Amino acid sequence: MANKEVTIKDVAKLAECSPTTVSRVINNSDHPVSKDTAEKVEAAIEKLNFSPNRIAQGLKSDKSNIIGVIVHDICDSYFAQMVKGIEEFISGHEYIVNIYNTSRSVEKELYAVSMLKANRADAVVFAGGALMDKEYEKKMYSIVEQLKGQGTVLLGVTPHPFDINNISLGNKKAAAIIADYLVENGHRKIAFIDGPEKLYTSYLRREGLKESLLKHDLDLEDELIFPGDFSFEGGRKAALKLLDKIDEITAVVGANDATALGLIWELNNQGIKVPSDISVVGIDDLPEAKYSYPPLTTISLPIHQLGTNIGKYLLESLTSDQITDLINIEMQLIKRKSVKKLG
Amino acid sequence: MANKEVTIKDVAKLAECSPTTVSRVINNSDHPVSKDTAEKVEAAIEKLNFSPNRIAQGLKSDKSNIIGVIVHDICDSYFAQMVKGIEEFISGHEYIVNIYNTSRSVEKELYAVSMLKANRADAVVFAGGALMDKEYEKKMYSIVEQLKGQGTVLLGVTPHPFDINNISLGNKKAAAIIADYLVENGHRKIAFIDGPEKLYTSYLRREGLKESLLKHDLDLEDELIFPGDFSFEGGRKAALKLLDKIDEITAVVGANDATALGLIWELNNQGIKVPSDISVVGIDDLPEAKYSYPPLTTISLPIHQLGTNIGKYLLESLTSDQITDLINIEMQLIKRKSVKKLG
DNA sequence: TTGTAAGCGTTATCAC
């Protein structure tokens, strides 16, 4: 910007009419405009390469056309998929998709939300899971309420500790399905590579596994829960720590696919065969999950489709008055080659 | 938005002063304000949870605080890295990072740019390579000129066919380094898996390889150039086509890492050993390149750092008057295990 | 069918 901008006035002057008329033309207003003037206006717009200043329109209409998307890490395939889905749907409808990477830092989450508030975002998607942190909960609660006061459409993926519409991803259920499947295949001693410590999603997946195992009278022992961080590297490191207990266990569940993939890689690297020596399962079904050695058995959460659903939901909430459908995500156990059936 | 927004007037009323004074406080203006009133204003801001409407500020100051980033596909690790780098730097400075996925479609590229124009973006990064397409060149040229007229800061990664500041990634040089290395290792018959057809980056990498091979009196034969699309899947498909010629060639260059990785995977899958049966090289050095079987020899382009450099450059161009440094990217041959030294 | 004027929330200019 900064330089000289073509405004509605310039168009009006060239078309020899008032700015009002120009406005009516560009907005296809139902207020009548004679064909003659309309054509003159169109011609002027064309000639001047005019496009209405959406900032100004936004100020007037009390809409920013900004949709904030808060993720933990766009380099994580999981988030990239989701963001892409959202963007596909939303950005084609003249919205600005504004992303924030927070690295699961409380500070950055708060920063993102305050920016979004200051920019009067029309909608905000909390695409990353909630943080289990007192400060996060308290301050987020407050600012989210302010956002609501502004009329912002809010949507969370997985539960969040403030009062917004949350899409359930069925994290507990996913882990439960895995537990059942593993037990069904004769596994009794199962280890778990955890997700990020403060992340609620980690908690849900861990507890889901624990609870379901308990139903089979099995324990997820504390010393078989290894720390992780939802990353490939985290999975690799966990594999190294797992080595000590490798003879005690027959299967490992990674808190997500990235973890499971890193796990498999390092296990292979250490000469341990998957699944003959040990079985591995993940959650997410990332595109790369089918290309590991062996291909990863996992739970598919259709993340990209979730993204487009989110986009659709937002668009409906923002523009139409009809009640929008709930968003349902169907998960599915994808049986590939990383689990062995035990005698 | 839509509901009731807290404005500077509300703050003024509560602090018993004029909006002007409030404005001076929130902007740390050098215009004097008594300590007393300043405190009352601060208190009122606190109490009302006021944050200035950046849309309105933008209208006034002729700045949108929007930085557009146009990529081909955010799910592509290459772009995810770059966007993350840009976002890290930029978004912390109160800018809105607005991304567009264009899937290398002329239409979507144009759409993105016109949106960015309408939103009076302060800066636009053409993060994806240029398309080799007449319509793209012509229409882009026109709208880019309009953007320039608005004072938008423009930056291209790799050359673009319109007059903007472009960062050279050294695509030709990267391919040349690979050619030299392969020849040095005794390879004479080399195949190439191409990138997307209309993409200028593909052209550069292909020509770089061709030219450098020629210096060694070697030919990159047309029938040894296989189509690809910069994706893992594309690499896999190419591997299948390559099978026919497998006995003629000793090495394959993937136009990027994703391609090379897909190639290696499918080659393994077909029982062909890398590098003992055939050598494979990529370009980019994605994080995942070191985890293939065998780890991929490639050229490292520090994409994430490039992203932060871009962020820095934009910020400087936008805010400071001092001349900004050029952005230099150092490439490097990363020798891993996918190339065999021939007799 | 067209146009005038007020106002969206902010800030720069110019008084006082």
Next chain:
DNA sequence: GTGATAACGCTTACAA
């Protein structure tokens, strides 16, 4: 130190 007022580019009553 403080505050009216106009203006940014646009839209929306309200007139004509």
